[in-house]
Amino acid sequence: MITLQSVNVGFNGRPVLEDVSLQLQEQRVGVIGLNGSGKSTFARLLNGLQLPDAGAVSVDGFDSRKDGRKVRRRVGFVFQNPDNQIVYPTVREDMSFGLKNLKYPKQDIEQRIEKALSLYGIDHLADRLTHQLSGGEKQLVALVGVLIMQPEYIVLDEPTTLLDLRNKRRLMSIVRELGQRIIMITHDLDLLSEFDRVLCFHDGKLLADGTPEIVIEKYLNTCDK
Amino acid sequence: MMNTKDIVYIALFAALMAGLGFVPAITIPSIGVPVTAQSLGIMLAGGILGAKRGALSIVLFLVLVAVGLPLLAGGRGGLGVFSGASGGFLLGWIAAAYAVGYIVEKYWNKLNIISAAGACILGGVVLLYAIGIPWVTVAASIPFMKALMGSLAFIPGDLIKAVFASAVIVAVKNQYPLISK
Amino acid sequence: MISLYYPATSPVHKLAAGIKVLLLLILGTVLFQVEQIEILVGVAVLVVSLYGVAKIPFKLAFGQLRPALYLLAIVFIAQIFISDLETAIFVVLRFAILILAASLVTLTTMMSDMIAALEKGLSLFQRWIPVAKVSLALSLTIRFIPVIGVITQEVREAQRVRGMERNLFAIFMPTIIRTLKMGTEIAEALDARSFDAEDEISTGKSKK
Ligand SMILES: Nc1ncnc2c1ncn2[C@@H]1O[C@H](COP(=O)(O)OP(=O)(O)O)[C@@H](O)[C@H]1O
Ligand SMILES: [Mg+2]
Numbered sequence: 274m275i276t277l278q279s280v281n282v283g284f285n286g287r288p289v290l291e292d293v294s295l296q297l298q299e300q301r302v303g304v305i306g307l308n309g310s311g312k313s314t315f316a317r318l319l320n321g322l323q324l325p326d327a328g329a330v331s332v333d334g335f336d337s338r339k340d341g342r343k344v345r346r347r348v349g350f351v352f353q354n355p356d357n358q359i360v361y362p363t364v365r366e367d368m369s370f371g372l373k374n375l376k377y378p379k380q381d382i383e384q385r386i387e388k389a390l391s392l393y394g395i396d397h398l399a400d401r402l403t404h405q406l407s408g409g410e411k412q413l414v415a416l417v418g419v420l421i422m423q424p425e426y427i428v429l430d431e432p433t434t435l436l437d438l439r440n441k442r443r444l445m446s447i448v449r450e451l452g453q454r455i456i457m458i459t460h461d462l463d464l465l466s467e468f469d470r471v472l473c474f475h476d477g478k479l480l481a482d483g484t485p486e487i488v489i490e491k492y493l494n495t496c497d498k
Numbered sequence: 499m500m501n502t503k504d505i506v507y508i509a510l511f512a513a514l515m516a517g518l519g520f521v522p523a524i525t526i527p528s529i530g531v532p533v534t535a536q537s538l539g540i541m542l543a544g545g546i547l548g549a550k551r552g553a554l555s556i557v558l559f560l561v562l563v564a565v566g567l568p569l570l571a572g573g574r575g576g577l578g579v580f581s582g583a584s585g586g587f588l589l590g591w592i593a594a595a596y597a598v599g600y601i602v603e604k605y606w607n608k609l610n611i612i613s614a615a616g617a618c619i620l621g622g623v624v625l626l627y628a629i630g631i632p633w634v635t636v637a638a639s640i641p642f643m644k645a646l647m648g649s650l651a652f653i654p655g656d657l658i659k660a661v662f663a664s665a666v667i668v669a670v671k672n673q674y675p676l677i678s679k
Numbered sequence: 680m681i682s683l684y685y686p687a688t689s690p691v692h693k694l695a696a697g698i699k700v701l702l703l704l705i706l707g708t709v710l711f712q713v714e715q716i717e718i719l720v721g722v723a724v725l726v727v728s729l730y731g732v733a734k735i736p737f738k739l740a741f742g743q744l745r746p747a748l749y750l751l752a753i754v755f756i757a758q759i760f761i762s763d764l765e766t767a768i769f770v771v772l773r774f775a776i777l778i779l780a781a782s783l784v785t786l787t788t789m790m791s792d793m794i795a796a797l798e799k800g801l802s803l804f805q806r807w808i809p810v811a812k813v814s815l816a817l818s819l820t821i822r823f824i825p826v827i828g829v830i831t832q833e834v835r836e837a838q839r840v841r842g843m844e845r846n847l848f849a850i851f852m853p854t855i856i857r858t859l860k861m862g863t864e865i866a867e868a869l870d871a872r873s874f875d876a877e878d879e880i881s882t883g884k885s886k887k
Contacts, residue, residue: 509823514858
């Protein structure tokens with residue numbers, strides 16, 4: 274369970290998130306809101322990339338301020354731009370990055386990579402140069418690079434924004450099948466219809482929180498003017 | 499200490515250096531001296547990242563050249579480039595980037611185009627030649643003065659680069675400062 | 680990423696990268712102690728025949744020297760004036776050998792092997808050099824050279840539309856700023872994948 278307790282975040286004296294308190298334990302949580310409403314800041318709080326100025330964030334009982342590494346280990350993060358997440362020249366090498374950081378033995382790493390590549394259907398990309406992949410392939414590689422570390426939660430910050438329709442479907446079909454708990458930020462309201470819960474941020478505050486229909490309606494009424 | 503961001507900036511600047519290698523060299527016709535963009539990269543690395551990170555990014559770049567990537571202007575690379583007479587200039591790049599960065603850091607709060615240009619000229623031209631020329635002298639057993647005269651042809655191009663680099667350094671400081679003082 | 684590696688099967692190719700570099704360092708040191716030209720000629724013949732053993736075509740071998748020819752010519756002429764023909768030949772020959780020998784190592788060693796050897800060498804100095812960080816930096820650079828190429832291309836196209844493609848400042852600034860912004864995001868992505876877990880384990884205690 275992820276818990277936020279009266280969290281406040283500001284940049285240069287300007288509040289960006291104000292007094293956010295909530296508990297996340299659903300399988301799939303969507304996050305919506307206008308640009309600049311604080312969604313990414315919220316997402317980054319969840320795995321300790323951003324620490325709260327006031328209040329506290331904890332993941333399965335670990336405080337993000339004190340146990341940053343444990344929190345990061347539990348919460349995987351997929352960013353909007355896959356180009357900035359792929360750090361090695363080939364797909365296979367990139368897969369090994371997170372596993373090396375977790376100090377798995379070499380042989381174990383190789384096995385896990387083979388398993389993950391075939392599980393998510395990207396074996397054919399294994400030895401390709403990452404910069405020659407298409408945008409959709411890159412985002413898949415970025416996602417698998419996180420999944421291979423077996424986090425308990427996966428935060429996705431607008432993962433489909435740069436993808437075309439087909440790649441968007443492909444990515445979502447994988448996300449839908451995942452056993453991990455998902456927290457996904459998106460502007461694609463259609464993608465959220467089967468989510469268990471949706472949060473809507475507006476000007477750094479939690480505007481609405483509940484089932485997709487209710488929250489999306491409130492979002493459209495408040496923000497689409 | 500080096501944090502993740504520092505490592506990334508160092509790596510990205512090494513990659514930028516490589517990018518500058520693809521900029522075609524302009525050859526000054528009368529003397530046949532090629533003016534390359536990479537010595538500009540040295541000044542930028544120091545002036546934008548500061549002494550330590552700037553110098554390390556050049557080290558990283560040169561290591562990649564040494565292991566066989568053809569990243570120097572004109573597609574040169576490999577260990578061979580260090581054993582030539584100009585090897586001293588390549589190693590001098592490291593010290594030059596450090597020096598430019600060091601001076602820029604010193605003047606950081608009141609950095610302007612003049613002090614930045616001063617840093618680029620002192621570190622990226624004067625110090626660089628102070629290392630490169632004795633190397634040529636020793637490696638090729640040429641008298642110092644001869645080597646010095648031979649290098650003079652590069653000076654005008656280097657001065658232009660220093661002025662350009664300082665304009666970029668000051669502009670980056672205003673838009674995206676990475677040196678904190 | 681293109682590299683200078685020339686693929687072939689030969690004893691020279693098979694020799695471990697670390698050994699090759701070590702031999703090269705020794706050669707470089709010894710060569711400057713030699714004073715008889717006969718020895719130098721002998722070494723030159725040896726190095727050239729190693730190119731034969733490594734099955735490297737003559738054109739490619741000569742291509743290694745070409746970028747240095749201009750400088751070697753100057754050195755040669757200068758030496759004739761300063762001392763004599765024999766010294767001129769001696770000095771230029773020494774350079775040619777060093778360049779050829781170094782290029783031979785480069786041509787016969789895959790970049791990944793070279794980097795692996797480098798990391799192995801560095802790990803001897805583990806206490807002073809953060810090997811994992813160095814190795815990450817090497818990979819990042821290779822990974823992002825093409826990305827920066829793409830950024831530069833995009834900036835140039837954007838500036839061409841505004842008629843500024845000849846304005847170097849207008850090309851450099853956006854390219855650098857975009858690269859630095861990208862760097863911030865890359866650093867976050869690295870940390871999100873537990874890169875910072877590194878120092879805790881290797882030093883046995885966490886910082887802060
Ligand atoms: N590192 C930062 N420094 C300064 N301001 C920031 C930083 N990160 C975010 N902000 C500001 O915080 C606000 C919320 O940003 P963000 O959480 O990225 O919104 P969203 O993802 O919903 O578009 C924006 O106004 C943004 O400019
Ligand atoms: Mg965002």
